[in-house]
Amino acid sequence: MSVPVNRRTALACLLPLALARGDAPPGAAEPWPGRTRLVRGARSLIFAHGAPGTGPAALREPALRELALRADVAAARVGAVLGRTVRPVVLVPASAAEAARLAGTGPLDGLAAVADGGRVIVVPGGFDRLTPTGRDVVLAHELTHVAAGTGGLPVWLSEGFADYVAYRDAGLAVPAAAAELAAEVRSGRAPRELPGPAAFAPGADRLAAAYQEAWLACRFIAARTGEARLVRLYREARAVGADRALTALGLPVATLTALWRTYVRDELG
Ligand SMILES: [Zn+2]
Structure with a gap:
């Protein structure tokens, strides 16, 4: 099932999270030691939880390759506005519950992605239900939070x-x-x-x-x-x-x- 191009039904930023942690330095450390798959885009690094061929569709090779391409597109869009090179780090956990644990938040069900500590965390399920345009919008939105910071702003x-x-x-x-x-x-x-x-x-x-x-x-x-x-x-x-x-x-x-x-x-x- 895909949601309308308008992404609002699937995404709302977790405000306290963004405000409190949006300025943290990029976190490229391996999030699941010994169980992490790394897919490299031209500018992006995609870390996925699990071994090749296991887990939900979002963790399979084609989905991760597509995500790396979209993260590269988002990086180009954000970099064009900010006037500098942006290198996304995107985490793909195995479930929405695991995404919430990574972000240190309450339940993320119904959301598509969150920005946290220099990384974009994809929320399985919510992200998958977006249209291609919706995925690009969500990635660029969260990556803007990561790259530009949010602290001290209305x-x-x-x-x-x-x-x-x-x-x-x-x-x-x-x-x-x-x-x-x-x-x-x-x-x-x-x-x-x-x-x-x-x-x-x-x-x-x-x-x-x-x-x-x-x-x-x-x-x-x-x-x-x-x-x-x-x-x-x-x-x-x-x-x-x-x-x-x-x-x-x-x-x-x-x-x-x-x-x-x-x-x-x-x-x-
Ligand atoms: Zn936001």
């Missing part, structure tokens, strides 16, 4: 930036990628404020729409000021705080919010 900026990178080259129309928010806008419920932390909690009512609001905020900033300035904003926000960085960009939060509301209506109305 959630809308860290998640919106990750989705900006993830959707930049995905070839999806905005109303399709932001289907839930588009439905709200068309029914007269356009957003008023940038989404706060509670909007991104796992299981939140409007989780999909919150991600889409954040994505469109970053997409708007890139459209108005240029992608390079969005990237600089992200870095400066981590250094001096988002409010100061946005003001320096000429978009203090109140101004940004007003302009973003118009942008959302224009893109989705």
Whole structure:
């Protein structure tokens, strides 16, 4: 079974995890000593749990080769925005439960991947159910967290930036990628404020729409000021705080919010 191209039903980032651990150095150590398979992409390293030919389909050779190719694509996309070479380390555990143990979190069932300590951890089951485009989007999103870090940022900026990178080259129309928010806008419920932390909690009512609001905020900033300035904003926000960085960009939060509301209506109305 595949889910719609829109990946929201299968992915929500584990916020505390991303915030707490997104800045850790790359972790390329062998995760399952003596039981690890390594598949090398052009830039990526894929570590899978188990011997060749064993375990679920996601751990078989063709799936791991495909994953390495997709991780390479994600690395190119993230590197193009950040302006540097990105080398993904992707872990493929044998089950969602094992993914949760690796990430040190609660259950990950229903999610597709998480960023953790410099690595992207694929969640078997959730990842497999995504369309090819959805897999590329998820990998680029999580790899952006790993490569750019998330500490010290409002959630809308860290998640919106990750989705900006993830959707930049995905070839999806905005109303399709932001289907839930588009439905709200068309029914007269356009957003008023940038989404706060509670909007991104796992299981939140409007989780999909919150991600889409954040994505469109970053997409708007890139459209108005240029992608390079969005990237600089992200870095400066981590250094001096988002409010100061946005003001320096000429978009203090109140101004940004007003302009973003118009942008959302224009893109989705
Ligand atoms: Zn995320």
